[in-house]
Amino acid sequence: MLRPQDSATRERRRVEGLWLFRLDPERAGREAGWWRRRLAEAREVPVPASYNDVFADAAARDHVGDAWYQTTVRVPRGWAGQRVVLRFDSATHRAVVWVDDVEVAQHEGGYTPFEADITAQAPPGGEIRVTAVVNNELTWQSVPPGVVQDTPAGRQQIYFHDFFNYAGLHRPVWLYSTPPAHITDVTVVTGLTDTEGAVDYQVDVTGGDGLTVRAVLSDGEGTEVAQATGTHGVLTVADVHPWRPGEGYLYDLRVELVDGVEVVDTYSLPVGVRTVEVRGTQFLINGEPFYFTGFGRHEDLPVRGKGHDDAFMVHDFALMEWTGANSFRTSHYPYAEEVLDHADRHGIVVIDETAAVGQNTSISGGIVGGGSYPTFSPETINDASREVHAQAIRELVARDKNHPSVVLWCVANEPESTTQASVEYFEPLFTLARKLDPTRPVGYVNMLLAGPDRDLLIPLTDVVMLNRYWGWYLNTGDLAGAEANWQAELEAWAAHGKPIIVTEYGADTVAGLHTLPAQPWSEEYQVEYLEMNHRVFDRVDAVVGEHVWNFADFATKPGIMRVDGNKKGVFTRDRRPKAAAFALRHRWHSAP
Ligand code: GCB
Structure with missing residues (x-):
């Protein structure tokens, strides 16, 4: 799954700001179909953010169960004829998403993205209602695990890790467009010899029958250094400037889906040319021993x-x-x-x-x-x-x-x-x-x-x-x-x-x-x-x-x-x- 980006053939907009928000400890909303209309008895919550600490009540901080998010967004008129995608960079720890009355996505896991092709639900120029129910319960079958206990004071979440179980829409939500025939994935693996770099690329395409894939690699100054055609190939970089610790030198890999002279889709990926290897007791980056200094962190x-x-x-x-x-x-x-x-x-x-x-x-x-x-x-x-x-x-x-x-x-x-x-x-x-x-x-x-x-x-x-x-x-x-x-x-x-x-x-x-x-x-x-x-x-x-x-x-x-x-x-x-x-x-x- 490629990240949304603006290119000559793609556009994106962030669905951010204040969304309607309602806690649902009784899990009533799924029965009652809260996605079908404007969320009642809602307060406002910022997206992206965890919801736990933005209010002043224990109900929000210590909530266990469903929390509903809703907003409306207008689909740009200029996206007529394009594929429209709704993407959540994360929903912690799981979510179900509707566009108007239609369920479009379900996802388990709080820290990786998911998306849905909503072209059929998103007419260009029209306004759509996006509703997500985000659930924060940890069980033996979730990653991370936990146990929800029923207590006289209500349901309580037990977990075994040492950081607060923050929940909600922590990261950006996007509406973006791609052409109907489009690039769906790019994978690069890089190699290095003394002065030469190699960028092995693989491009996945949907709906591109009869179209050609072109891969163009440019250096940090924008000068083209290698080019190839085909969904898979190896780009050779003479006098390579490696990516190395302390110096994040990046090439730009532009992948194009072309039909004769017409560029049907184009996607750019920053590429650092470097190698990683474990040899004996050494950890090598670009063949040189690397010593890690730094931190364990948290978001x-x-x-x-x-x-x-x-x-x-x-x-x-x-x-x-x-x-x-x-x-x-x-x-x-x-x-x-x-x-x-x-x-x-x-x-x-x-x-x-x-x-x-x-x-x-x-x-x-x-x-x-x-x-x-x-x-x-x-x-x-x-x-x-x-x-x-x-x-x-x-x-x-x-x-x-x-x-x-x-x-x-x-x-x-x-x-x-x-x-x-x-x-x-x-x-x-x-x-x-x-x-x-x-x-x-x-x-x-x-x-x-x-x-x-x-x-x-x-x-x-x-x-x-x-x-x-x-x-x-x-x-x-x-x-x-x-x-x-x-x-x-x-x-x-x-x-x-x-x-x-x-x-x-x-x-x-x-x-x-x-x-x-x-x-x-x-x-x-x-x-x-x-x-x-x-x-x-x-x-x-x-x-x-x-x-x-x-x-x-x-x-x-x-x-x-x-x-x-x-x-x-x-x-x-x-x-x-x-x-x-x-x-x-x-x-x-x-x-x-
Ligand atoms: C650990 C855990 C970390 C804790 C830390 C601690 O071993 O990996 O999540 O926060 O100890 O401070 O106890």
Whole structure:
């Protein structure tokens, strides 16, 4: 599925602003057909944004169930004869969409796009009513999982991950046009030799019988460098300018569907020419060893929740660059496509993660000690869940396969990984990810209960990704003890002969809290904690990356271990630096 774009043959408009909105905890709207007329008893809600924090009532914040969105939009008159498509960049965690009285789409999964051809419902010049019911319930068969409990106070959502279950239309909604005969997909795989680049492209077309596909590659200055015809081909780039970490050099691949001299459809794709490879304990980009510095992050903002915001996106990248971060992980779900585009342009490297977080019932809200259910069983996470997970991987790869910034797929964060059941669950998912994309390594993030002597999933992976909190959850306040234990554990992991990326290490820190000597929760302790970790990383050759948890403080569900959310941010939630930000800046700018 290609992103909407304006081209000589395509137009798009954002369906944004204030939509009508109504919570439906009783699930009455589906019975009553609320899509058939103007949404009654509605208030206004901004799109894109999560709905939870924009109001002042607990009913919205803690809502479990259906929430209805509705707006009207006029189809441009100039789109006569074109195909009209309605696209949601995301609806968290699932949605059904109607145009006027007609159901046009259903989608499961909160962080990948879906769309519907609504040409039959969208007469050019006419106004259409768009209604979406967005449901936020997490169950054993959703990704991420959860349990909805009936309590005397109403239905409550239990979940096992450590960030707030924001819901709604977080990302842009689009109405766009394509010609009836059109390009439906483009896939590129790039290769590099000493001075030459190769762009292997594949174009999928609908309704283009008898038409020709032309692919034209231009450099960053707009000069054409290669051209080919046919739905599949290889474009060779002499004196190639590679995409590399720190330098997001992009070529432009213009794909055209042509009928003689007439261009029937045209689509442009930015292309970064780079390679990725795991060799021994090294992670190579363009054949050179790469060391990841950066963060695990969240899409998390005051008021907007997970709502995408260009101003914060640009600001967050500026802060990451200021610290010397060269990479981040899309913990714990696929981020807005705008974020990956920005990473492509800025040469920031991305570990791209599915929304499979919390598949481990011995942890709750990031804290060890849940454990009232088995994780994998016919009654809990089962074959049906795995099919939902597989679909999430398909949609992630389909969406993000062409981003040069994405160098590694992460199929899950901290799943249960010590039982035969976990191996049976994950083996087919790793196989699927590799089949969908043989060009990128695949991994999963391991958690502290599954040390090197217990974990069973590492044989399936290309890299070892570890979330470890020595000196925080373990050896709390005892950095000397933590240092010895951490070193011993890392050395045991290094014996696997794979590169190790420490995908999380961090300490909760209240901005403005100072102690001497350094004590947990103080800014001084966060700095000393990071320094301890860095000494250990520098002593273990197989460590090829360090991602601090977290870039910024973020919202969680309420809990006795969380004070107004998770405070492991190097920046506060409103992006003010803690002392750790300066310490990281010093290390990451002086690293070899
Ligand atoms: C983890 C989780 C992350 C939590 C973090 C914490 O291991 O992956 O989602 O927020 O620990 O702070 O406990």
